[in-house]
Amino acid sequence: MKSWRDNVRRVVPYVPGEQPNDPDMIKLNTNENPYPPSPKVEEAIRNLDCDAFRLYPDPTAHKLVSAIADYHDLKESQVFVGVGSDDVLAMAFMTFFNGDRPILFPDITYSFYDVWADLLRIPYVKVPLNQELEISCADYKQENGGVIFPNPNAPTGTALTLEEIRFILEHNRETTVIVDEAYVDFGADTALPLLKEYDNLLVVRTFSKSRSMAGMRIGYACGSEEMIRCLNDVKYSFNSYTMDMTVLEAGAASIADEDYFQETICKVQETRQWTQEQLRRLGFTLKDSSANFVFASHGECPARELFEALRQNHIYVRYFDKPRIDNYLRITIGTQKEMEKLVDFLETYLKKRKER
Numbered sequence: 001m002k003s004w005r006d007n008v009r010r011v012v013p014y015v016p017g018e019q020p021n022d023p024d025m026i027k028l029n030t031n032e033n034p035y036p037p038s039p040k041v042e043e044a045i046r047n048l049d050c051d052a053f054r055l056y057p058d059p060t061a062h063k064l065v066s067a068i069a070d071y072h073d074l075k076e077s078q079v080f081v082g083v084g085s086d087d088v089l090a091m092a093f094m095t096f097f098n099g100d101r102p103i104l105f106p107d108i109t110y111s112f113y114d115v116w117a118d119l120l121r122i123p124y125v126k127v128p129l130n131q132e133l134e135i136s137c138a139d140y141k142q143e144n145g146g147v148i149f150p151n152p153n154a155p156t157g158t159a160l161t162l163e164e165i166r167f168i169l170e171h172n173r174e175t176t177v178i179v180d181e182a183y184v185d186f187g188a189d190t191a192l193p194l195l196k197e198y199d200n201l202l203v204v205r206t207f208s209k210s211r212s213m214a215g216m217r218i219g220y221a222c223g224s225e226e227m228i229r230c231l232n233d234v235k236y237s238f239n240s241y242t243m244d245m246t247v248l249e250a251g252a253a254s255i256a257d258e259d260y261f262q263e264t265i266c267k268v269q270e271t272r273q274w275t276q277e278q279l280r281r282l283g284f285t286l287k288d289s290s291a292n293f294v295f296a297s298h299g300e301c302p303a304r305e306l307f308e309a310l311r312q313n314h315i316y317v318r319y320f321d322k323p324r325i326d327n328y329l330r331i332t333i334g335t336q337k338e339m340e341k342l343v344d345f346l347e348t349y350l351k352k353r354k355e356r
């Protein structure tokens with residue numbers, strides 16, 4: 001029998017990290033920033049005139065676009081904004097990955113890429129990370145319909161150098177290369193300087209991590225004027241009013257407070273350094289991270305066991321039950337105090353476990 005069900009677009013959705021309703025928790029599972037956004041953001045929101053909410057927001061999001069363009073020394077016509085970088089990336093997949101050849105991305109990476117590709121029926125090939133769980137640039141020389149990778153990669157936290165990114169661009173002149181820089185502010189090289197040389201490069205960023213604004217949903221892309229025009233054509237064919245009035249003010253206010261931004265980044269970096277040292281002392285193996293999380297594996301205790309034990313103790317980290325990474329924990333860098341509690345718990349737990 002025929003049914004409406006035959007015509008459903010079926011997808012296996014992306015599974016976001018949990019947002020548990022637990023007042024006592026230490027939340028280290030979704031790479032949020034432990035510090036609040038700039039006080040200027042709060043001020044901008046306080047100063048909003050609610051009467052203006054009667055009107056539609058500016059469809060060009062000019063206030064935010066121009067703040068971002070100035071910040072990166074780009075033209076306004078080189079900046080596209082969206083509802084978090086997830087929205088920007090989805091638009092970019094729809095816009096640029098419209099060929100017959102498969103797009104390429106790492107086998108271990110942000111788990112939304114294959115979901116968008118499936119949703120939009122884009123063919124893809126997952127390129128395995130090397131033995132060290134790092135991206136090997138030489139593997140991106142094969143024919144493709146586009147390339148996307150995060151830098152630093154997630155959930156591994158390691159980064160490519162600018163020269164390595166240049167290598168990938170140099171061997172992919174004919175398709176779109178997207179660098180997802182969700183974590184770049186925490187200590188990796190940005191691909192932005194390469195925009196001058198490659199008109200097929202799109203750099204995607206977010207306010208969710210380094211700017212402590214995951215709840216506001218702001219993401220953006222920087223690219224050639226032509227690429228941004230293509231993105232906007234797709235956006236205006238889908239939803240023209242993506243950025244609401246609150247977001248435009250709050251986003252511009254965050255960009256305006258560079259001192260606060262740098263201060264927050266420094267705190268996260270210092271705590272990351274401390275956490276890495278402590279975890280190694282406790283028998284974990286981990287690479288130096290360039291992001292606001294670490295990706296660690298313990299020599300004796302399985303990751304899943306640790307994940308469960310931490311959870312029982314109201315400490316939430318991320319565990320991926322996937323081939324090659326099912327013995328790792330991804331732990332977001334919280335405040336120094338939170339990380340001290342994590343380390344104390346792990347130390348006690350591992351010691352007791354040894355005595356058992």
Ligand SMILES: *Cc1c(COP(=O)(O)O)cnc(C)c1O
Binds near residue numbers: 206
């Ligand atoms: C967090 C994250 C995003 C999405 O962030 P938004 O909150 O949608 O801006 C995109 N890519 C990677 C690799 C991420 O980790």
